[in-house]
Amino acid sequence: MTLPKVIRGRAWKFGAxxxxxxxxxxxxxxxxxxxxxxxKHAMEGVPGREGWAAAVTQGDILVAGSNxxxxxxxxxxxxxxxxxxxxxxxxxSYARIFFRNAINMGYPILQSPQASEGIEDGxxxxxxxxxxxxRNFSKSDExxxxxxxxFMNELLQMGGLVPWVRRRLEERRHVxxxxx
Amino acid sequence: xxMTMTEKILARGAGRDSVRPGDLVLAKVDFAMGHDLTIPPxxxxxxxxxxxxxxxxxERVAVTQDHFQPAKDAASATLGRLTREFSRDMGIKWYFExxxxxxxxxxxxxxGLVLPGELVVGADSHSCTYGALNNFATGIGSTDLACVFAxxxxxxxxxxxxxxxxHNRLKEWVEAKxxxxxxxxxxxxxxxxxxxxxxxxxxxRHIDMExxxxxxxxxxxxxxxxxxxxxDEVTKEYLxxxxxxxxxxxxxxxxxEYEKLFxxxxxxxxxxxxxxxxxxxxxxLSEVAGTRLDQVFIGSCTNSRITDLRRAAxxxxxxxxxxxxxxxxxxxxxxxxxxxEKEGLIGIFLASGAAWTTAxxxxxxxxxxxxxxEGEVCLSTTNRNFPGRMGHPxxxxxxxxxxxxxxxxxxxVITHPHEVLDKMPAGIA
Numbered sequence: 001m002t003l004p005k006v007i008r009g010r011a012w013k014f015g016a017x018x019x020x021x022x023x024x025x026x027x028x029x030x031x032x033x034x035x036x037x038x039x040k041h042a043m044e045g046v047p048g049r050e051g052w053a054a055a056v057t058q059g060d061i062l063v064a065g066s067n068x069x070x071x072x073x074x075x076x077x078x079x080x081x082x083x084x085x086x087x088x089x090x091x092x093s094y095a096r097i098f099f100r101n102a103i104n105m106g107y108p109i110l111q112s113p114q115a116s117e118g119i120e121d122g123x124x125x126x127x128x129x130x131x132x133x134x135r136n137f138s139k140s141d142e143x144x145x146x147x148x149x150x151f152m153n154e155l156l157q158m159g160g161l162v163p164w165v166r167r168r169l170e171e172r173r174h175v176x177x178x179x180x
Numbered sequence: 181x182x183m184t185m186t187e188k189i190l191a192r193g194a195g196r197d198s199v200r201p202g203d204l205v206l207a208k209v210d211f212a213m214g215h216d217l218t219i220p221p222x223x224x225x226x227x228x229x230x231x232x233x234x235x236x237x238x239e240r241v242a243v244t245q246d247h248f249q250p251a252k253d254a255a256s257a258t259l260g261r262l263t264r265e266f267s268r269d270m271g272i273k274w275y276f277e278x279x280x281x282x283x284x285x286x287x288x289x290x291x292g293l294v295l296p297g298e299l300v301v302g303a304d305s306h307s308c309t310y311g312a313l314n315n316f317a318t319g320i321g322s323t324d325l326a327c328v329f330a331x332x333x334x335x336x337x338x339x340x341x342x343x344x345x346x347h348n349r350l351k352e353w354v355e356a357k358x359x360x361x362x363x364x365x366x367x368x369x370x371x372x373x374x375x376x377x378x379x380x381x382x383x384x385r386h387i388d389m390e391x392x393x394x395x396x397x398x399x400x401x402x403x404x405x406x407x408x409x410x411x412d413e414v415t416k417e418y419l420x421x422x423x424x425x426x427x428x429x430x431x432x433x434x435x436x437e438y439e440k441l442f443x444x445x446x447x448x449x450x451x452x453x454x455x456x457x458x459x460x461x462x463x464x465l466s467e468v469a470g471t472r473l474d475q476v477f478i479g480s481c482t483n484s485r486i487t488d489l490r491r492a493a494x495x496x497x498x499x500x501x502x503x504x505x506x507x508x509x510x511x512x513x514x515x516x517x518x519x520x521e522k523e524g525l526i527g528i529f530l531a532s533g534a535a536w537t538t539a540x541x542x543x544x545x546x547x548x549x550x551x552x553x554e555g556e557v558c559l560s561t562t563n564r565n566f567p568g569r570m571g572h573p574x575x576x577x578x579x580x581x582x583x584x585x586x587x588x589x590x591x592x593v594i595t596h597p598h599e600v601l602d603k604m605p606a607g608i609a
Contacts, residue, residue, distance in 0.1 A: 017369055017458065019566040022573075026545040029217050030248065030255035033224065045568040067370035070403060071566060072545075073305040075221060075321040095403055096374040097305060101321035151204045151335065161323050165230045165330050 003108055003156060005130050007087050009060040013121040014046065016065030020072040020098065022046045024080040031076075038076055039083025058085040061127070063119045065091065069098025078102045078109075088127055090134060090145075092116035103152050106160030110134070115143035182433025184341040185408050186376040189316040189430055193299040193333075201340040201439070210298035210315075211240050212328045215284050216256070216263045217247045218303035218321075223266040226326035235270045236332030242274035242293055243267045244284040247541045252548035270329075282513030282539030285309040285481035289393060290515055292422035296411050296429040301328060306481050306563065308399040311408040312392035314415055314429050316376075318406045339405045340439035341376040346383035348447035353597060353604070355491075356391035357483055357561070357581040358452045359383070360398045363444065365454070365462020373403035375439065378432065380410055383446035389418040390485040397482045398563050401459040451596060453559075454579040457567045465584065468594050475558040476501075476589040477570075478582050479510030479537075480544040483561035486519045488582040490608045493525040495586035495601050501533040502592030508550040510537045534589070546571040559588050 022045035024038055031037040043052045062081060068091040069077055078101050081089060089102070089109045102109045108129060115134045119125065123138040132145040148156075155164060183191065183198060191199040193207030214222055226232050235241060243263060251257035260278070267275040274293060281287045285306050288294045296314035301307065303325040310317035320334070328334050350359060364371070377399045384392065392409055399407030409415075411429035419427070451465040478484060478492050489511065501507045509529050511517040517539055520526050529536050535549075543550025544562040552558050552571035558578070560570065565577035578594065583604070587597040597604075 017566075019564075019569075021545070021564075021566055021569045025568050025573075026547060030253065030259065032217060032221050032259065045573055047567055047573050067373060067403060070369060071305065071400075071564060071569075073303060073307075073319040073321055074217060075323060093370070093373065095370070096405055097319050097321060099374075100324065104321060104323040104327075149204050149337070161327050162225065162229045165232070165327050168331060169230065169232060 003129055005128070007059070007061070007127045007129065009087055009125060010057065011061050011063045011119050011121060011123040011125050012052070012056065013119060014043070014062065014064040016092070017067045017070055018046060018064055019070045020074055020077040023069065023077040029074060029076060035079050035083040038080035039085065042080040042084035053084040056085045059087045060085060061088050061090060061125050062086045063090045063116060065116055066093045068094050070095035073097045075101045078105055078107055082107055090115050103155050104161040106156055108156065111146040112143050115145070118143060181437065182435035184376065184378060184432045184436040184438070185314070185430045186316050186341055186378070186406060187338060189297060189299050190336055190338050199338045201338050203338040205336055205338060206333055207299055207336055208333050209301055209328050211294055211300045212325065213242045213284055213288060213302035213304070213307060214325050215244045215246050215304060216249050216259050218325060219243055219266055220259050220262040221322040222303060222325040222329065223262065225323055226329045230326055230330050232330035235329040238271040239273045241272045242276070242284070242288055243272050244276045244281045244287055245278045246281065246283045247545065248547050249278050249540060250538065279538065280514055282511070282516065283481045283541055285397065286485055286512035286516065289313060290513060292419060292424045295419065295423055295425060295427035296415065297427055301325070301334060305400045306397055308404065308407050309393050309397040309481060311399070311406050312389065312396040313419070314409060314411040316406055316408065319400060337374070339374055339376045341378050342372055343438040343441045344377060344379045345441065345443045346379070346381035346446045347443065348445055349383055349386050350446050350449065353583065354449055354451055355581040355583070356387055356394045359446060359449050360395045361452050361454050361462055361579060362449050364398060364402050364460045367402055369401060369458055369460045370403040372399065374405050377402065377404045377407045379407060384409060385412065388487060389414055390487045393485070394482055398459070401563055451584060453594070454565055456576040456578065457565055459564055459579065465594070465596055468578065469596060471578070471594040472557060473505055473559050473588060473592060473594065474556040475550065475552065476505060476507045476585050477543050477550050477558060477560040477562065478585050479508070479512065479542060480562040481512055482563040483582050484510060484512035484516070486516050488561065489516065489520050489525050490523070491604065492582040492586040493528045494605055494608050495583050495597050496532040496534070496590065497528050499532055499590045499600060501589050505589060505592045507532070507534040507589040508537065508543060509534050510542050510549065511539050513539050543570060545569065552577070559585050559594060561585050
């Protein structure tokens with residue numbers, strides 16, 4: 001699965017330090033193997049945002065403040081957001097395990113303090129993933145995104161860590177076969 | 181240019197002479213851990229998506245049944261079964277069944293499975309705990325763990341290191357928990373985001389290994405990638421007779437580069453709590469004393485090892501839990517429970533009116549055996565109090581050390597332990 005070049009959608013705005021237990025309360029970890037079910041409860045733990053997932057239209061964009069996804073290592077956090085229909089996450093900054101989980105899943109996330117500051121709930125956005133530019137149609141504004149290291153971009157482009165591991169396992173088998 | 185301990189371990193894992201902060205490396209893993217919430221997805225990703233049939237080294241993997249086990253409901257029983265079957269199919273050597281292990285971050289150190297100089301990963305955010313034993317240990321996701329299982333290696337960004345120096349010694353009653361809550365209060369929940377926290381200084385030389393584990397356990401609450409400490413006599417004594425493999429300690433070079441240096445006078449740190457609803461919401465105990473409580477929880481990978489239970493028992497001995505309050509005590513491992521039984525601690529807990537449970541993560545993550553309802557107030561020896569962590573999003577959670585928790589259970593309000601006990605008995609403090 002390769003990434004789309006351009007993503008358009010409505011912005012859903014959240015604050016700073018949203019931790020993984022707010023993104024998907026631990027009680028739903030029993031659905032660890034069911035992305036759709038997790039998606040129904042995404043962001044349910046954020047006070048005042050109960051029922052949020054039902055209002056999301058497939059393709060919408062989640063915009064958050066700093067340190068998004070702090071707390072637990074549970075990969076069900078980005079899985080639940082994807083399961084809710086969110087196509088892309090933009091944040092001022094990310095907690096590291098959430099960040100690496102998203103990259104490993106091949107799920108597009110962008111870091112842009114300017115976008116996090118400028119975008120309001122309900123704004124219509126267009127994100128050019130190739131150029132790394134976020135356009136805000138509602139505010140006639142645009143924001144740059146921070147570039148990721150080359151290896152992370154490669155992982156994202158190839159669809160995450162799964163195809164990367166598959167390729168590496170193949171290489172190892174070839175080496176083993178060649179050695180006979 | 182010299183390297184920090186963290187840089188040296190990552191360089192060795194990557195097969196390089198040196199690494200610098202910001203480098204992306206592919207490094208060999210020495211030990212990996214997963215549990216009942218993270219093994220089922222990791223196992224599925226590894227086998228069905230990555231196409232790997234076996235794990236790289238079944239002797240270098242531990243699996244615990246701790247988060248929702250003993251199964252809290254039918255769905256959790258399925259996760260427990262998938263975890264059990266995967267461990268059996270893969271021949272994982274260090275599989276800990278319900279009733280024989282406990283919380284991963286207590287089980288691995290107490291069994292000598294995570295050692296100085298090693299590169300350790302765990303599919304749980306508090307895997308940074310192991311760094312008190314002079315290793316690089318960090319939390320990873322399930323796809324990460326599947327990669328490690330398939331290949332024995334993983335990608336890492338070499339972190340910048342922040343150095344924390346603790347001068348002088350902690351005062352009477354003040355514990356490692358108070359110190360780390362104070363530090364997180366100073367730097368914030370993203371104060372060390374993606375960085376290494378290297379702890380050093382006189383205060384650490386005078387605290388035992390369990391107290392040190394409490395400090396590195398909470399590195400993640402400052403957003404850190406890992407927390408790490410120097411190897412010394414305390415480390416050596418803890419590992420003697422326990423270490424399952426030979427090991428090589430690591431130390432930072434005198435000319436190692438740190439992004440920032442933080443210095444604290446440990447003697448000036450007061451008993452403290454993290455107020456709702458963030459671990460960095462630090463407050464001296466005196467400012468919240470008298471806060472009414474519904475529940476007190478002594479448990480978790482942060483503060484429920486045997487030394488923690490000894491302090492709690494010393495405070496509770498001869499007292500009763502206050503009317504209207506429930507006290508739940510969850511040992512962090514089966515070995516801790518056995519030791520508590522030998523020392524007569526369980527009898528003290530039961531006589532005080534506490535609920536004593538089997539070893540599990542349980543109430544800490546709002547799983548089971550102590551989940552909070554709407555509007556309830558809890559004092560907890562755990563690590564994290566973001567909204568909803570222990571149950572209802574409108575429950576209020578304060579974090580403290582175990583002696584404060586025990587004293588507060590006796591009075592029903594947040595209380596300094598010296599109001600219940602004159603002095604912590606020698607050998608326990």
